[in-house]
Amino acid sequence: GEDVEQSLFLSVREGDSSVINCTYTDSSSTYLYWYKQEPGAGLQLLTYIFSNMDMKQDQRLTVLLNKKDKHLSLRIADTQTGDSAIYFCAGILSGNTGKLIFGQGTTLQVKP
């Protein structure tokens, strides 16, 4: 089955760029997602990328997909204290079962 791995913790200074990395095992994942979870809240969809794309940019967010290495990254430009949260990457297997496989989540700490 699909495995999704993330580093557990990242600390950056306000104004710096953050890069959160994710690796996955199932090359049939058709869509890959980034979700954000703030303390005490549910998961907020940030962005997603289709497997035939290499990059997707949305304001301060840039998603890079390296299909050969099965590596996904989320870059947050000009990181703000409000970006402090847990970030989850998730893959969805081919088909439309809605079965998302999540990584463990990366806690992003932004220091003023």
Place this chain on the structure above:
Amino acid sequence: ETGVTQTPRHLVMGMTNKKSLKCEQHLGHNAMYWYKQSAKKPLELMFVYNFKEQTENNSVPSRFSPECPNSSHLFLHLHTLQPEDSALYLCASSQAGTHGNTIYFGEGSWLTVV
């Protein structure tokens, strides 16, 4: 506001109690899900409903009983739970069959079993 509403947001129950979690989606989606988020573990898919029919039960113990009366509502009935069932229970919905099948989550229900 994601369009997926969960109640209650917080629930404390004893091991012999029966309670229910409720989820309602206002997005016109046809698929609904229950996920469990425990400390230090990846999110776990529990149940999937497509067009009110359960299409996946991810080996969930029978003390968790889902109910989907229509495409907009999903319940999780809880009975004789264990302390290790304490977790954040997340409901989600999607429009299965569409581009990306993007899944939207509710805020979650924090469950504490004492």
